[in-house]
Amino acid sequence: MMLPMYAKWELVAERLPVIFPVGIAQRNYCIRELSAKTIFTFLYIGAIEGADVFLGPIYVYRMTDLQSQMCSDDERLAYRSNMLKKSFHIEGVRWYADNTREPIRDETLREGLIVVGAVSERADVPTTSSRPRYALNKELAKLFDPGLTGVDLTNAILAWQAKSLTPSALARVSLLRMGTGGKTGVPVQFPNGDARTLSPGPSSVISKAVVEVFASKFLKQPGVLWLSESSNKVAVQDVKLATAIGLDIVAKKDLPDLILVDLGPADPLIIFVEVVATDGAITPRRQRALFELTDNGGFDRSQVVFVTAYSDRESPGFKKTITGLAWGAYVWFMSEPDNIVLFQEGGKLLPKAAGISNMNCVE
Structure with missing residues (x-):
């Protein structure tokens, strides 16, 4: 599966408050800067539903401004493939410290993006495992295409909201999140x-x-x-x-x-x-x-x-x-x-x- 179109994290941050309107549960966890950088990283490494690629918090807090501006497919794939290796050197100052792992996992992902169906979590990875387990909703990922603008962007956002943010849709996500115990x-x-x-x-x-x-x-x-x-x-x-x-x-x-x-x-x-x-x-x-x-x-x-x-x-x-x-x-x-x-x-x-x-x- 090809990588999504490259989008700067600032573009993601700009669109999130429109995609997740006032009234959505835990909205703050979905639209803050930490969420924008998390979604940027999903897109950067191609951790999209159906791609068999998954993200863990470490991909987010080890990202740097310099790395995030390396936008070729080869550079993005190198980050995805090598980031977990201790020998892999990442240019620039890291976005976050190691202890940001918990806010990314517990607030941004589990209490925010997963609740509204923006992110799915693998059920076959034990909760104690450090293996990457999260994937971005593939329809949501399309809303961050820089080429999608104006009326087309507005219509695409409205269509995604109508499908994904209705009470019944959110109830469905909640039931499916009951997990494996x-x-x-x-x-x-x-x-x-x-x-x-x-x-x-x-x-x-x-x-x-x-x-x-x-x-x-x-x-x-x-x-x-x-x-x-x-x-x-x-x-x-x-x-x-x-x-x-x-x-x-x-x-x-x-x-x-x-x-x-x-x-x-x-x-x-x-x-x-x-x-x-x-x-x-x-x-x-x-x-x-x-x-x-x-x-x-x-x-x-x-x-x-x-x-x-x-x-x-x-x-x-x-x-x-x-x-x-x-x-x-x-x-x-x-x-x-x-x-x-x-x-x-x-x-x-x-x-x-x-x-x-x-x-x-x-x-």
């Missing part, structure tokens, strides 16, 4: 008041959202019968509640990651939820196996719901598994919690009583 794991609050900590990882983050967000939005009186995770096959197993409603949930190979129950309706609903970070959606074969379980428990099939949960429509797991999803099942995205997709079978709609309530459903 680090070394301490992912805490989950269950409907009955219990709390558990799941192993760190993207699947646990989606499971947390299903229990805390999905269940409260779409079920009247939710309960968790079963929750499994890769490191602990049975993280939660409410055998007493399952037995009370006539469902045998002794561990079987076809059980999904989560089994929820809605005790609100006169006839309880059983909701089988498969969490997909990379693979493992509710397929027709698994749907048949789970129907056998509920048939044996005396449940009418109208009381059984199948859901596959993903982090986002852009997630690799969704793109990989969508073609194998079972008809008559639902899909829910953590990043768009108010909506749910129904894979409708044939021309007849499933009765609402047999599905999920309070939903904005795309069929």
Whole structure:
């Protein structure tokens, strides 16, 4: 991927207050000089989403005025490739001292630019690692092209704001930033008041959202019968509640990651939820196996719901598994919690009583 057009950090500083208008959360962290120099450095080394190049705070605080004026591609690539080497000599006086690492990381990036979706952070790099992990939003990067001026610049900024700074867009960024829980794991609050900590990882983050967000939005009186995770096959197993409603949930190979129950309706609903970070959606074969379980428990099939949960429509797991999803099942995205997709079978709609309530459903 080619480097972005060279832009002086002063140009970046000039445009930031226009791009991030008054009223944006943590606006000061997004428009101050430290932010302008941070975004300049993203552009300088080409750390743009999709380029597989990432920035760490060290690239910013070791930058100098002399280096920043070296604008050829070769000079910029040399800085990107060699800056982390102790032997690499950088001409001029450094912009900032080493202890500026924390304000760049914690304020400018995590509390400012990441919150508004201007910067993304790699989830596969441990929080304790010094490896570069940040990339600038590729559409935002285009707004700092020096050749983009006047009405064209104004229109481009307005278009980016309309797409990226709406309440729903910012809520989506916030949900996707829930992270992997680090070394301490992912805490989950269950409907009955219990709390558990799941192993760190993207699947646990989606499971947390299903229990805390999905269940409260779409079920009247939710309960968790079963929750499994890769490191602990049975993280939660409410055998007493399952037995009370006539469902045998002794561990079987076809059980999904989560089994929820809605005790609100006169006839309880059983909701089988498969969490997909990379693979493992509710397929027709698994749907048949789970129907056998509920048939044996005396449940009418109208009381059984199948859901596959993903982090986002852009997630690799969704793109990989969508073609194998079972008809008559639902899909829910953590990043768009108010909506749910129904894979409708044939021309007849499933009765609402047999599905999920309070939903904005795309069929």
